[in-house]
Amino acid sequence: MKFRLTFLIFLLSLVASAQKDTSKQLGVKEIESIYIDTDEVFKINIKTSTNSDLISISTHSEGEYFNDIALNTEVKENAIYLTTKFREILKSGFDKLSAHKVFSLEITLEIPEELRVFVKSNIASVEADGAYDFVQVQLNSGYCNLSNFTGNALVNTFNGAITIQTTDATVTASSRNGKVILPSIVIGKHVIKATSINGDIRIVEN
Structure with missing residues (x-):
């Protein structure tokens, strides 16, 4: 019984250590557009809100290489740019082992209504709801x-x-x-x- 309990705790610690969550909030003053150019992202969730003047960005990453994937956020003039950053060895097709590597990054955004959103990704799927000025989505496999x-x-x-x-x-x-x-x-x-x-x-x- 003691061995089983120890083994269960060990498994739970492995699961907890193989994932990472981040979150941040940005003011929307003068922001008109959001550009999301994110390769190797599993899923992108976007929803609009009438109750906030902030843009909330959260990520959930997990898998064997969860620590090697990150989301860069940059504000330029009236736009926010979101891009993925990861080690070269994790890029699709970089080496013959890449297909066997397990990693994923999920992005969730909550934004005010009537913004322009541009999404481009090689593998991500996009779930979006709410009111927007304009949405452009370009996906390969998602x-x-x-x-x-x-x-x-x-x-x-x-x-x-x-x-x-x-x-x-x-x-x-x-x-x-x-x-x-x-x-x-x-x-x-x-x-x-x-x-x-x-x-x-x-x-x-x-």
Whole structure:
């Protein structure tokens, strides 16, 4: 029994030591745009809030190389730039062992409404909801899900599916090899365009 308890404590300590959480808050005075250029990120969560004048940025990293992945934050004029920083050996395709390395970084942002957000990533999936001025998403393997979305958007994926739940928007959608589900009449003051090479696209009216 004592051995089992010791072993359990050891396993819990290993789990705790193999992950890291960070958080920060930035003032939004004069901030109009957020640029997220993050390779090797597993997931990006974005939501808007009407109750805060701050931009909250939190990260959760875990895996064998969790300490070698970091998120850089830089403020330039009216924009915030988020980029990933990690050792060269962790980059996709850098060496033949890279495919066997286990690591992930998840980013969560809570921002005021009516900002412009630009996202680009090789593997990340994007979950976003709320009201924006404009959102642009460019993904390679990940999916994009915009729920309860209000605003203009341009979403491009290579393999990932696109799901958009919106209202009061004129929507166009096309996929070269995937299925497209689009309401017969989608017209409104906002403009949303979704395109994919291999992913399915589904547009739902609120």
